[in-house]
Amino acid sequence: MIILTIIFMALATYSTRIGGYLILSRYPVSRRVARMMEVAPGCILISVLAPDFASGRVADLLALGVTMLAALRFSLFYTVLIGIGSAWLLRAWVPV
Structure with missing residues (x-):
């Protein structure tokens, strides 16, 4: 059951990530938006980890x-x- 949960979590993460790129690939993306997309995963990781360090x-x-x-x-x-x-x-x- 744990393995199945991990697989579904990985699929959910991958689908949201690739979905954003598929949607944005239809439109021209400015450098600012592209840069934001590059740093967003790190920002999300920090928001999850910050309470532990506090x-x-x-x-x-x-x-x-x-x-x-x-x-x-x-x-x-x-x-x-x-x-x-x-x-x-x-x-x-x-x-x-």
Whole structure:
């Protein structure tokens, strides 16, 4: 059941993302709109993650620092992987 839920969530995410591009591909898009479309996923990710970092847990704040440093050096894909991995490890090792 969990796998099925993950598959449906992935399909829903993909369909909304590709749907926007299919709709916008019929119209000329300005540079401003194109740039907004590029940064929107990052903004949404931040809005989902921000409450965790506002909690004040030391492990989460350390993971945020690690992720910020990774963002200066690596691409978005590797930064997300490093962020997830560091949060997981630090939550396991750093006391609350």
